[in-house]
Amino acid sequence: MVGSEAPSELLRELVAHLRQNRTQLREEWVVRITEARLLTAMTKEEIFAEATSVYDSYVEALETETFEALQAYARNLSERIIPRGVETHEVVGIVLLLRDVLARSLFAKYQTDFKKLNRILDAYEPAANRIANTVAVGFVQERERVIRQQQEAIRELSTPVLQVRERLLILPIIGVIDPQRARQLTEQLLRGIRTNRAKVVVIDITGVAAMDVTVANHLVQTVEASRLLGATVIVTGLSPEIAQTLVTIGVDLGKMNTVGDLQGGIEQAERLLGYKVVTLAEPR
Amino acid sequence: MIATFQAALSDADLNQLRSGLVRQVVKFRSRAVIVDVTAMDVMDSFASRTLREIAHMIRLRGAETVIVGIQPEVAFAMVQLGLTLEGVATALDLEEGLAYLTQKFKNIN
Numbered sequence: 001m002v003g004s005e006a007p008s009e010l011l012r013e014l015v016a017h018l019r020q021n022r023t024q025l026r027e028e029w030v031v032r033i034t035e036a037r038l039l040t041a042m043t044k045e046e047i048f049a050e051a052t053s054v055y056d057s058y059v060e061a062l063e064t065e066t067f068e069a070l071q072a073y074a075r076n077l078s079e080r081i082i083p084r085g086v087e088t089h090e091v092v093g094i095v096l097l098l099r100d101v102l103a104r105s106l107f108a109k110y111q112t113d114f115k116k117l118n119r120i121l122d123a124y125e126p127a128a129n130r131i132a133n134t135v136a137v138g139f140v141q142e143r144e145r146v147i148r149q150q151q152e153a154i155r156e157l158s159t160p161v162l163q164v165r166e167r168l169l170i171l172p173i174i175g176v177i178d179p180q181r182a183r184q185l186t187e188q189l190l191r192g193i194r195t196n197r198a199k200v201v202v203i204d205i206t207g208v209a210a211m212d213v214t215v216a217n218h219l220v221q222t223v224e225a226s227r228l229l230g231a232t233v234i235v236t237g238l239s240p241e242i243a244q245t246l247v248t249i250g251v252d253l254g255k256m257n258t259v260g261d262l263q264g265g266i267e268q269a270e271r272l273l274g275y276k277v278v279t280l281a282e283p284r
Numbered sequence: 285m286i287a288t289f290q291a292a293l294s295d296a297d298l299n300q301l302r303s304g305l306v307r308q309v310v311k312f313r314s315r316a317v318i319v320d321v322t323a324m325d326v327m328d329s330f331a332s333r334t335l336r337e338i339a340h341m342i343r344l345r346g347a348e349t350v351i352v353g354i355q356p357e358v359a360f361a362m363v364q365l366g367l368t369l370e371g372v373a374t375a376l377d378l379e380e381g382l383a384y385l386t387q388k389f390k391n392i393n
Binding site for chain 1: 351352354356359360362363364368369374375376380381384
């Protein structure tokens with residue numbers, strides 16, 4: 001029986017083979033990528049350039065058996081290609097194709113020595129699987145990071161705290177409020193009260209269809225926290241359903257400052273601030 | 285009279301402050317006390333209760349209390365714990381606190 005080499009020696013032999021045949025194997029891989037209609041968002045030159053980097057990182061990961069560099073590369077790659085519209089299945093697809101291309105070349109090389117082939121595969125497969133995993137996970141993590149960033153931006157945009165008059169802030173809330181958004185809303189409002197030295201805040205919830213008990217509690221807490229900063233809160237646009245929810249959680253609506261609509265709320269706010277609106281002339 | 289609370293006051297400190305403040309109100313026959321808590325970055329239930337007691341005791345002496353300078357993060361934390369300082373006047377800062385008192389005394393007079 002031909003001597004049983006140490007796993008690390010097998011790996012070295014494997015890596016040497018992959019390096020020697022780099023040009024040919026890389027070319028074969030690019031052909032397969034094109035045939036599988038992957039990375040259609042990229043040009044041929046771009047695919048070739050990325051394929052070179054991925055191939056080299058792949059072989060290096062096999063050689064060093066460390067995956068941090070590969071993980072960093074995967075994240076970096078993802079950062080570049082996600083804005084180009086490359087999908088997860090494409091990234092996973094190309095890595096698996098590379099795995100196949102390299103495996104096939106190993107079959108070809110060691111086809112006369114089945115036992116050796118098996119030992120080589122024993123060394124190759126765990127590492128190759130780990131690589132596929134690392135790249136896929138890196139890509140997905142980057143995607144998730146982008147999505148979280150976008151969600152944060154959307155939340156910021158959708159709860160604007162507007163200064164309408166001096167010392168008067170308006171917070172129009174539209175759409176669905178989940179506890180996370182409610183929390184962000186409160187933090188933004190409190191910061192806004194301090195920055196703008198607001199004495200009155202009108203929170204308009206006309207655009208809010210429904211509110212569960214958790215969010216209703218948040219609203220009450222927002223009103224109370226605002227008072228601690230010396231600001232009075234007027235809630236406008238309270239629908240009968242939301243009023244019911246508030247009563248259910250034990251809110252004394254008599255103590256909460258509510259007005260039917262936004263206009264009425266602003267008028268009351270102006271009165272509280274000592275403004276008086278006077279008509280100077282007929283509108284033209 | 286303006287009392288500025290420091291950060292990280294122990295329960296003992298708070299007790300001392302409470303009796304100390306009331307003594308001062310009596311001694312100087314103050315008509316109002318502004319308690320500035322800007323430096324406090326946490327407010328627990330004991331501190332909150334003490335502030336309410338201070339306001340209550342000072343009111344018994346015929347004087348007004350205004351708590352000023354509660355930080356946004358502290359306010360948020362307080363209401364989540366159900367500490368609302370109900371019945372005690374609050375204002376954004378010293379300036380607002382003085383404006384509040386001025387308005388209040390103008391109305392009385």
